[in-house]
Amino acid sequence: xxxxxxxxxxxxxxxxxxxxxxxxxxxxxxxxxxxxxxxxxxxxxxxxxxxxxxxxxxxxxxxxxxxxxxxxxxxxxxxxxxxxxxxxxxxxxxxxxxxxxxxxxxxxxxxxxxxxxxxxxxxxxxxxxxxxxxxxxxxxxxxxxxxxxxxxxxxxxxxxxxxxxxxxxxxxxxxxxxxxxxxxxxxxxxxxxxxxxx
Amino acid sequence: xxxxxxxxxxxxxxxxxxxxxxxxxxxxxxxxxxxxxxxxxxxxxxxxxxxxxxxxxxxxxxxxxxxxxxxxxxxxxxxxxxxxxxxxxxxxxxxxxxxxxxxxxxxxxxxxxxxxxxxxxxxxxxxxxxxxxxxxxxxxxxxxxxxxxxxxxxxxxxxxxxxxxxxxxxxxxxxxxxxxxxxxxxxxxxxxxxxxxxxxxxxxxxxxxxxxxxxxxxxxxxxxxxxxxxxxxxxxxxxxxxxxxxxxxxxx
Numbered sequence: 001x002x003x004x005x006x007x008x009x010x011x012x013x014x015x016x017x018x019x020x021x022x023x024x025x026x027x028x029x030x031x032x033x034x035x036x037x038x039x040x041x042x043x044x045x046x047x048x049x050x051x052x053x054x055x056x057x058x059x060x061x062x063x064x065x066x067x068x069x070x071x072x073x074x075x076x077x078x079x080x081x082x083x084x085x086x087x088x089x090x091x092x093x094x095x096x097x098x099x100x101x102x103x104x105x106x107x108x109x110x111x112x113x114x115x116x117x118x119x120x121x122x123x124x125x126x127x128x129x130x131x132x133x134x135x136x137x138x139x140x141x142x143x144x145x146x147x148x149x150x151x152x153x154x155x156x157x158x159x160x161x162x163x164x165x166x167x168x169x170x171x172x173x174x175x176x177x178x179x180x181x182x183x184x185x186x187x188x189x190x191x192x193x194x195x196x197x198x
Numbered sequence: 199x200x201x202x203x204x205x206x207x208x209x210x211x212x213x214x215x216x217x218x219x220x221x222x223x224x225x226x227x228x229x230x231x232x233x234x235x236x237x238x239x240x241x242x243x244x245x246x247x248x249x250x251x252x253x254x255x256x257x258x259x260x261x262x263x264x265x266x267x268x269x270x271x272x273x274x275x276x277x278x279x280x281x282x283x284x285x286x287x288x289x290x291x292x293x294x295x296x297x298x299x300x301x302x303x304x305x306x307x308x309x310x311x312x313x314x315x316x317x318x319x320x321x322x323x324x325x326x327x328x329x330x331x332x333x334x335x336x337x338x339x340x341x342x343x344x345x346x347x348x349x350x351x352x353x354x355x356x357x358x359x360x361x362x363x364x365x366x367x368x369x370x371x372x373x374x375x376x377x378x379x380x381x382x383x384x385x386x387x388x389x390x391x392x393x394x395x396x397x398x399x400x401x402x403x404x405x406x407x408x409x410x411x412x413x414x415x416x417x418x419x420x421x422x423x424x425x426x427x428x429x430x431x432x433x434x435x436x437x438x439x440x441x442x443x444x445x446x447x448x449x450x
Binding site: 013015016019020022023048049050112114115116117118119120121122123140142144145160161180182183184185186188189 | 318
């Protein structure tokens with residue numbers, strides 16, 4: 001059984017996640033093989049890219065059901081998180097539906113100084129019981145995104161950009177961040193290390 | 199609140215960092231990977247690595263460096279220099295770069311911006327523009343300032359945005375190397391006309407210049423090279439100073 005598996009698909013930045021794991025002493029297996037993913041100790045579902053083509057790739061490789069049925073700790077990142085939601089406005093895409101919340105595009109019409117995509121460092125406010133360690137509360141993490149998940153029952157952390165939205169989500173064994181822990185310096189490393197202990 | 203970004207820029211030739219003064223007279227400033235790691239530890243928000251090597255051998259060395267940076271550094275980094283095709287971008291992103299910066303090739307063939315944005319997303323596509331104030335307007339230049347074009351700064355930046363650029367990196371060639379401050383008026387004009395973030399570049403001599411670029415130029419990020427490489431500006435001190443001036447900064 002592979003300890004930590006990173007799902008390989010067509011939505012970028014797998015290498016960055018692998019490097020971040022190596023920096024904290026973890027050699028991950030990178031694969032798109034459903035059997036390997038199903039038997040992993042924990043799974044990271046990364047991503048940079050566009051929702052509809054990513055979702056299409058997952059369906060074609062039968063990774064959609066594989067991910068939904070995982071019982072081990074799962075961490076979705078950025079597009080990975082958005083694909084775990086119910087639906088994305090990006091390409092009007094039905095997603096995995098693990099988190100019962102839609103993904104919407106930022107609307108800056110009431111605040112044009114908030115540029116889209118949000119690109120750069122913003123702070124997170126942790127919700128009670130968040131899987132993110134308390135020491136990360138109010139710390140800066142790195143974001144690049146044009147779409148967001150609104151606040152919902154699964155919100156584990158909140159960031160404010162044009163409005164308060166879900167910086168992180170969690171439900172049962174599923175965890176996810178809209179920001180990139182693999183690019184968020186020491187705060188990101190703390191979050192990844194903590195996930196690897198789950 | 200989204201923080202203003204501080205971005206050290208490393209010009210890389212044959213695997214070593216160099217920094218031009220007015221784009222000529224290169225002075226060496228060390229191993230780019232070590233320097234990048236140092237800046238990351240000190241609180242830099244992003245890094246830019248520009249390949250100024252012309253040779254095929256130098257290109258291989260640069261790609262190897264990109265891979266080493268990706269392994270060593272836990273903040274985002276952009277790479278640029280000589281990128282002219284989607285295949286170039288694919289190689290650099292595959293070796294761990296987060297974004298690419300395109301310059302001359304995009305002016306010569308603007309479709310390149312759309313090709314990159316469509317394939318990898320707008321967020322990876324930084325369009326770098328070198329411009330000089332000439333006959334009453336900001337004119338874009340190519341090849342590190344050696345070749346004048348018919349494009350003007352704001353018009354070209356706007357077209358780049360419409361074609362899918364995720365950010366504009368504007369270098370004033372009049373200010374670059376002078377240490378007299380950024381081109382704040384041109385930055386403010388870009389801010390006014392664009393919906394995407396603008397990175398200020400060229401002219402940084404002290405912390406107040408960066409404050410001016412943020413406050414008067416409304417820049418989203420400030421890029422500088424020699425003031426960091428030669429230790430004249432210490433990043434933690436700089437960020438404390440800017441925070442004290444009520445600018446949103448990521449402090450460690």
